[in-house]
Amino acid sequence: MASAITKYFSQALGKQTVQEALKAGGWKIVLDGNLAETLIEHGPGGQLIGVDSNGNKYYEKKDAQVGRNRWVVYAGGQDWINQNSSTVPPEWHGWLHFISDENPANADIPKPMYALAAEAHPTMTPGRYMPKGSWENPHRRSWKKVEAWTPPPAKGTH
Known part of the structure; x- marks a missing residue:
C-alpha cells in the first residue's frame, strides 16, 4: 500500500523518485488535501x-x-x-x-x-x-x- 502511494506521488509530479518529487515542491501537497487527492488518487490514470x-x-x-x-x-x-x-x-x-x-x-x-x-x-x-x-x-x-x-x-x- 505504501509503495503504491509513493509510486503515484512521484508519478503525479512527473518525477522518478519521492525525493525528487519532494524537492520539486511536493511537500506542499501534504498541506492541501484536495490537491493531494487530485494528484495522487486521480492523476496517474487520467x-x-x-x-x-x-x-x-x-x-x-x-x-x-x-x-x-x-x-x-x-x-x-x-x-x-x-x-x-x-x-x-x-x-x-x-x-x-x-x-x-x-x-x-x-x-x-x-x-x-x-x-x-x-x-x-x-x-x-x-x-x-x-x-x-x-x-x-x-x-x-x-x-x-x-x-x-x-x-x-x-x-x-x-
Whole structure:
C-alpha cells in the first residue's frame, strides 16, 4: 500500500523518485488535501483533455465513477494557496459538470457578444475593492457615512 502511494506521488509530479518529487515542491501537497487527492488518487490514470487560456489543465479518467471522472488542476500547479476556481471558462465549466460532452479544446463553441473572458477574482489581491473605512484603505478616515456603488468601467468600451 505504501509503495503504491509513493509510486503515484512521484508519478503525479512527473518525477522518478519521492525525493525528487519532494524537492520539486511536493511537500506542499501534504498541506492541501484536495490537491493531494487530485494528484495522487486521480492523476496517474487520467488523460489530459486540454488546457484553457488561463493555463488550467483538464483531465478525464474514463474508468472512474461517474461524477468523479473529470477534474481540473488549476494554473500554478503546486501553489495550493492561489488555486482559484473563478478562472475556469464557461465552456470548460460545462464540460466539467457534464452539461456538455464536447471537448472545448477541439470544439468551436460560439460565445455570446456580451461574454467576457474568464479572469481570476481579485479577492485577497491588491486590486480588490476596499470600501471607505476599511483598515486596508489608506484614506479610511476621510469618508462619508454612506457611499453609493458605482460600477467599474467596462472593458473594451469607449
